Amino acid sequence: MSMNTQGRPTAAGDAGESFRPKTFTGNRGLDMEEPLIFEVGSLENCGVDLDEGDLPEFELGGHARRAEIGLPGLAEPEAMRHYVRLSRNNYAIDAGLYPLGSCTMKHNPRLNEKMARLPGFADVHPLQPVSSVPGAIELIDELAHWLMVSTGTHAVAMSPKAGAHGELCGMMAIKAAHTAAGRSPEIVLVPESAHGTNPATAALLGYKVVSIDAKDDGTVDLEALKTTIAEHTGNIAGIMLTNPNTCGLFERDIKEIADRIHEAGGFFYCDGANFNAIVGKARPGDLGVDAMHINLHKTFSTPHGGGGPGSGPVVLSDKLAPFAPLPFIRKTDDGLELVETEAATNDGEQPFGRMTAFQGQMGMYVRALSYMMSHGSDGLRQASEDAVLNANYVRVGLQDLMSLPFGERPCMHEVLFDDSFLKDTCVTTLDFAKAMIDEGYHPMTMYFPLVVHGAMLIEPTESESRASLDLFVATMRDLVMSAKRGETQRFSGAPYLAPRRRLDETGAARKPVLKWTEPEPAQVTPEAAE
Amino acid sequence: MTTYYSKDHEWISVEGGTATIGITAYAQEQLGDVVYVELPDAGKALSQGDEAAVVESVKAASEVYAPIDGEVTEANDVLADEPAKVNEDPEGAAWFIKMTVGNEGQLADLMDEAAYKAYIETL
Numbered sequence: 001m002s003m004n005t006q007g008r009p010t011a012a013g014d015a016g017e018s019f020r021p022k023t024f025t026g027n028r029g030l031d032m033e034e035p036l037i038f039e040v041g042s043l044e045n046c047g048v049d050l051d052e053g054d055l056p057e058f059e060l061g062g063h064a065r066r067a068e069i070g071l072p073g074l075a076e077p078e079a080m081r082h083y084v085r086l087s088r089n090n091y092a093i094d095a096g097l098y099p100l101g102s103c104t105m106k107h108n109p110r111l112n113e114k115m116a117r118l119p120g121f122a123d124v125h126p127l128q129p130v131s132s133v134p135g136a137i138e139l140i141d142e143l144a145h146w147l148m149v150s151t152g153t154h155a156v157a158m159s160p161k162a163g164a165h166g167e168l169c170g171m172m173a174i175k176a177a178h179t180a181a182g183r184s185p186e187i188v189l190v191p192e193s194a195h196g197t198n199p200a201t202a203a204l205l206g207y208k209v210v211s212i213d214a215k216d217d218g219t220v221d222l223e224a225l226k227t228t229i230a231e232h233t234g235n236i237a238g239i240m241l242t243n244p245n246t247c248g249l250f251e252r253d254i255k256e257i258a259d260r261i262h263e264a265g266g267f268f269y270c271d272g273a274n275f276n277a278i279v280g281k282a283r284p285g286d287l288g289v290d291a292m293h294i295n296l297h298k299t300f301s302t303p304h305g306g307g308g309p310g311s312g313p314v315v316l317s318d319k320l321a322p323f324a325p326l327p328f329i330r331k332t333d334d335g336l337e338l339v340e341t342e343a344a345t346n347d348g349e350q351p352f353g354r355m356t357a358f359q360g361q362m363g364m365y366v367r368a369l370s371y372m373m374s375h376g377s378d379g380l381r382q383a384s385e386d387a388v389l390n391a392n393y394v395r396v397g398l399q400d401l402m403s404l405p406f407g408e409r410p411c412m413h414e415v416l417f418d419d420s421f422l423k424d425t426c427v428t429t430l431d432f433a434k435a436m437i438d439e440g441y442h443p444m445t446m447y448f449p450l451v452v453h454g455a456m457l458i459e460p461t462e463s464e465s466r467a468s469l470d471l472f473v474a475t476m477r478d479l480v481m482s483a484k485r486g487e488t489q490r491f492s493g494a495p496y497l498a499p500r501r502r503l504d505e506t507g508a509a510r511k512p513v514l515k516w517t518e519p520e521p522a523q524v525t526p527e528a529a530e
Numbered sequence: 531m532t533t534y535y536s537k538d539h540e541w542i543s544v545e546g547g548t549a550t551i552g553i554t555a556y557a558q559e560q561l562g563d564v565v566y567v568e569l570p571d572a573g574k575a576l577s578q579g580d581e582a583a584v585v586e587s588v589k590a591a592s593e594v595y596a597p598i599d600g601e602v603t604e605a606n607d608v609l610a611d612e613p614a615k616v617n618e619d620p621e622g623a624a625w626f627i628k629m630t631v632g633n634e635g636q637l638a639d640l641m642d643e644a645a646y647k648a649y650i651e652t653l
Contacts, residue, residue, distance in 0.1 A: 430589075447589040505588045509565035510613060 031499055032085040038516050040082055041072025047079060070518055089499045091442045092305075097464055097472050099394075101414040101445040101457025102195070102246060104276055104298035105305065106387075111374055112301065112367035121366045126358035130338050136362060137336050141329045143369045147294060147313055150380070151275075152285025155321035157328070159360040162310030163273050166293025167201040167240070169325060169355055170314045173291055174238050174267040175205055176323040176352035185237040185266070189228060191220040192451050193245035195271050207237055214451055218247040218406040218416075222256060229264045236264045238290070242271035244278065244412035246449045247405075248391065248457070258288025267291065267320065275299045277388055277413035280381025290317040296361075300368035311364035326354040386462035387413040390469060394460055397473035401480045405452045413461075419454025427483040429454040431491035438490075438497045439475050534637055535646035536597040541621055542640060544631060548603065552625040553585060553594060553616065556650050561587035564616040569605035569626060576600060576629065578636055583626050585616065597640060599632030 002010045026033035034040075074082065091098070098105035116122060124136050144156045157173070160166040171188075178185055188202035191212040199209040210228055215221045220241065229236060239261045243251045251257065258268045270284055272292040276299040284292050296311040297304040304310070316324055327340040328351070338359075339345060375383060388411075395415040399408055403421040419429045433443035433456075445457040460469060482490055495501060531545040539557035543550045558564065566586035576582055576596035583594040583605075605627050609615060615624040631637070641649060 450590055450592075506563035506565060509563075509586075509588060 030088070032088065033499075034082065034085045034089075036516060037074070037079075037082055038070075038072050038518070040078065041074040043068070043070055043072060045073030045075070047074050047076055093463075096440060096442070097460060097468055098442045099444045099458045099460055099472070100442060101248070101416070101459040102273065102448065103304070103445065104273075104295070104413075104459060104461060105442075106276070106298070106301055106461040107463035108301055108303045108367070109371060109374065112370040115370040116363050116366040118366075121362065124362065126362075134336070136359075137329060137338055139369060140359060140362075140365055141331075141336055143365050143372070144313070144329065146369070146372050147315055150279055150283065151272075151289075151292065151294070151315045152283030153289070153292075153315035154285075154318040155316040155324050157314045157316065157324045157355075158365070159325065159327065159354075159356040159358075160293065160312040160314055161356060161361060162297070162312045163195075163271075163293055163295050164197040164201060164312075165310075165355065166295075166312030166314045167197055167269070167271065168204065169312075170269050170291030170293060170316070170320075171201055171205050171207075171238075171240070172325070172352050172355075173314070173316060173320045173323040174269060176350065177267065177320055178237060180323070180350060183265070185235045187232050187236050189225070189236065189239040189261075189266075191225075191239075191241055191245070193218060193220060193247055193249075193251075193449065194240055194242045195246055195273060196448070198240040198242065198269075198271055202240060212239075214247075216406070217409075218249050218451070219245065219251050220253060220257060222253045222260075225257060226260060229260055234265065236261070236266040238267035238269055240269045240271060242274060243284075243287075244274045246274075246457075247416045247451065248411040248414035248459075249406065249409075250278075250412055254287050262288065272315075273298060274413060277384055279384045280377060281384055284315070285317065289315075290320050291315070296364050296368040301371045302361075302364040302367040309361050309364065311361040311368070313360070322348055322350045323352050326351045327359060383462045384413075387459075390460040390462060390464055391415045391458070393466075393469050394458055394473060397469070398476055398480075401477055401484075402456075414457055414459035416449070416452060417456045417458070418452045419456070421480065422454070422483060425483045425486070426488050427491040429456055431494060432456070432479065432483065434494035434502060435479055435491045436475075437495040439479070441472065441475065532637075533643065534597070534640035535643065535649075536595075536640055537649065538595050538597070539650075540594060540597050542597050542637070543625075544637065547631055548628055549598065549600065549631050550625045550628050551582070551594075551597065553620055554646070555620050558617050558620040561585065561592065562589045563587055564613045566591075567609040567613050567616060567626070569607065569609065570602050572602050572604055574602045576602065578633070585626075586613075594626060596629070598629075598636040600629040601632070602627050602629050604628040 004010050093105045093107060120135055124133050130137070140158055144158055147156050148154065157169050160169045186208050187210050188207040189212055190199045190202060190209050192214045202209050210232065212228060213221045213224045239257065241251065241257065243254055245251055261268050267290040268288055270289040270292040272284065272294045275294055279299060291314055293312040293314045296302045296313065302311060327338055330337045330339050342351070345351060372380065391411050391413050392415070395404070395411055398417070401421065402417045405416060405418040422428065422432065429446050433446050436443045447455055448457060449455055460472065531543055534542045534544070535554065536542070539554045541552055541554050564585055564587045568584040570582055577599050578596055580596045581593045582596040585592050585594055606625050609624060609626070618624065
């Protein structure tokens with residue numbers, strides 16, 4: 001053991017050290033035990049100097065506050081510390097490999113951040129006159145252009161705020177197209193391998209969802225699809241299909257599926273959440289897709305999860321283009337025009353309505369375009385190829401120890417294992433995931449997709465180096481062998497080393513505590529008490 | 531009283547003209563701790579294969595499909611407040627719905643207990 005000049009150990013951890021101090025504060029060194037902000041702050045304190053002033057109450061009508069609302073006051077350094085301490089318990093893509101399949105946690109290049117912070121983009125307000133933001137309008141149009149080019153489509157609705165919102169937008173355009181043609185079909189087909197939000201979107205619009213079985217190889221059963229189409233002739237609004245699908249497999253029959261749906265009078269909605277696996281390799285428009293959302297926060301590297309809002313523009317085929325929602329940008333001889341109202345529409349423009357108050361996630365548009373421009377078409381293609389290569393590198397590194405539900409065939413950007421390799425080990429997928437936390441990894445997606453028992457869906461993304469993947473594969477192999485050797489304690493009690501141990505997910509779902517309850521009765525102002 | 535089982539892991543107990551429907555012990559074990567159950571209102575007409583109820587666990591949300599045609603006569607509303615009952619007594623007190631038997635012929639396509647046991651062995 002290495003020692004400092006005073007003979008004290010310098011190595012981290014408890015190597016050779018059996019003593020672990022029970023600390024007075026509850027902190028474990030730099031791992032801070034941080035209470036809720038309501039418990040840190042005090043109702044009597046105020047973090048800033050505010051002029052008490054005489055607020056004329058009459059201006060608030062009947063809305064004057066009747067009681068203290070009990071917000072805790074903290075000085076600026078206290079508030080700062082609270083959030084910085086909490087942030088240290090966070091796991092982020094900037095901290096390590098984040099293999100959350102289907103969620104695509106890829107690196108967010110810092111150049112994007114720099115561009116988004118340019119005052120001309122960062123400081124625009126959605127209510128300022130359109131004439132004062134031609135640059136912002138041009139940027140949205142430029143991004144829209146490249147989204148259409150990369151997908152081989154004719155229009156794009158930019159405003160949806162994330163994937164499921166984009167799905168809703170695409171399906172509303174499909175519904176509007178049917179309505180405009182005097183049709184009112186009732187059924188939307190959703191294969192088992194689709195994302196979970198797909199049937200939810202269809203149901204939200206009042207469609208009846210009919211599920212299409214998957215084949216043994218994890219892709220859509222074309223024969224089952226044909227049978228179902230025949231059963232519901234004339235009543236099919238469309239299909240919602242995810243490609244590459246949620247088993248990480250490319251739907252090879254996609255063109256045939258598109259043709260069958262079109263023949264049946266339906267539209268083809270493709271869930272584009274996994275577009276990051278095929279950018280620069282295949283254009284959804286060429287495959288017969290009528291509508292597809294693009295998760296800028298996945299495919300085009302804008303921040304994701306706690307880091308920033310999502311953004312889910314929807315590309316549309318020429319048949320659906322007229323129904324794109326407001327607002328949209330129209331190209332005229334005099335330049336770009338922002339169309340914001342029904343009254344401003346021309347013949348042939350039949351927007352189904354509006355999905356957002358303003359133009360959408362401007363900050364994400366800047367980042368996504370920055371990513372596209374800095375990578376170029378060759379760079380974007382390479383990102384897709386590397387994402388697929390990395391997933392297959394993980395697959396090959398683990399397939400002898402873990403179990404692939406659909407055989408040893410190449411996957412796309414994510415690799416799906418089932419839990420049959422854990423059979424008779426008394427270790428579940430959940431236990432295994434928790435043990436990954438002790439190893440310093442965010443767990444992969446678990447128990448999804450449902451078509452696979454005890455699913456573990458791993459998406460390393462293109463931004464991981466070979467060294468990083470090697471360490472991940474080695475860690476997973478160590479965990480699997482440990483489980484197979486019967487070292488159940490490592491799993492059943494995991495995580496041992498996280499700030500919190502196993503959470504009571506069942507209790508949280510059955511009896512959720514959604515509100516902090518003040519220990520003492522709320523303070524009532526003298527005026528209100530009277 | 532005869533009890534039938536479906537491939538979607540529902541049990542159907544028929545007595546007189548009424549079928550009582552719930553999920554099997556195997557199903558609750560696969561789902562894990564059940565945290566939410568959504569049931570249809572009495573009077574709802576169901577066709578075989580229609581979504582009759584939703585059961586949500588810490589792992590997943592799943593649909594419970596109507597194993598036969600019929601009309602819902604009663605839902606076990608206790609489950610809304612005490613979803614844990616589904617884990618405790620899935621094939622007894624935690625029944626989901628009672629419905630009329632709209633088409634007796636459909637019962638013949640379901641499994642008996644022995645066949646269901648053999649079926650889950652294959653999974």
